[in-house]
Amino acid sequence: MSATALIAGTGALPRLLAGVISGDWVLCEMEGFPSSVPGIEPVRFRVERLVPFLDGLVDRGIGRVIFAGAMRRPRLDPELFDARTATLVPRLLQAMQSGDDATLREVIAIFEDWDLEVVGADQIDPDLVPGPGVLTGNPTNADAADADRAAAIVAALGSVDIGQGAVVAQGLCLAVEALPGTDAMLEFAALHQGLRPNPDGARGVVFKAPKPGQDRRIDLPSIGPETVKRAAAAGLAGIAWEAGGVLLLDRAATLAEAEARGLFLWAR
Structure with a gap:
């Protein structure tokens, strides 16, 4: 069974899921949005370096990703983009102009381009x-x-x-x-x-x-x-x-x- 990445934002949900995820998993946090999950050192990432982050997940044997918790749209620094992540910017900007749901759909699509399965919190804990x-x-x-x-x-x-x-x-x-x-x-x-x-x-x-x-x-x-x-x-x-x-x-x-x-x- 492949490992799981919990990409955690703020609020109670990441902490609740951390207690029920089965198998090996890693905690990931977008810089500036610390989670409520205690006692675990997270893998931190920036949107401007998204491709190296995705490559790192694959290298760690991650096959499944859960997004949980609140995150605001970060302020992006153009000088921090690496060349490969920069190629994703047109996709993200076009989606962001349509609203949050369109943006999140595009984020899911990008993760799936790396063969990472995105699953919902309710698949991890149906009682939620x-x-x-x-x-x-x-x-x-x-x-x-x-x-x-x-x-x-x-x-x-x-x-x-x-x-x-x-x-x-x-x-x-x-x-x-x-x-x-x-x-x-x-x-x-x-x-x-x-x-x-x-x-x-x-x-x-x-x-x-x-x-x-x-x-x-x-x-x-x-x-x-x-x-x-x-x-x-x-x-x-x-x-x-x-x-x-x-x-x-x-x-x-x-x-x-x-x-x-x-x-x-x-x-x-």
Whole structure:
């Protein structure tokens, strides 16, 4: 069996996967984006030196790659490109102009050019992706209607490769996810709680889902204890998501947080 490379960004997911990867594996980090995986010296790389990094993975006997955790687009230094990596720049720049999903698809394609199999986090730990059902709490009919509305908004956002989340209360969209991410979306919703037309009506729902047609091996949306805390701070009734399409991180802690704050968790 070939070895695995865990290309880790920030957040809880790399640490969770590090505990369940079978066989030989190495930790890799893009410079400037340290992971949360403790006690392991990573192989660090820069995009400007991507080809030597890929060659190094192959030389190490790596055959499988997992991308996990958050990474922002790095600032590239033209002077650091080696000649072979420079030939990939037109591919990457063209993809980056189309959005995050197009960029990540091109990244996957480049890794596959080196015969590296890219696998999703859910293939390593299927329990990270819950199937349909209410995990805790009791969404009302009004919550279900808000979740339906939010799902339609997320599908529209995803079709133009913008975001994977939306906050809806009483049928009105309070916030959508864009480049700053889920935390920023929920902070915005928290600042604008007064926009609900009926203060005593439905409190609202945050909904998350992959983009339509997204390659689900990379950049699946995620939910964790911090999401619950921020949803509660925004005055929302709960969190809903597309069943089978969202990573539930630290499941026990996330459920405990939701129960303590009176929020529902619903895989739709």
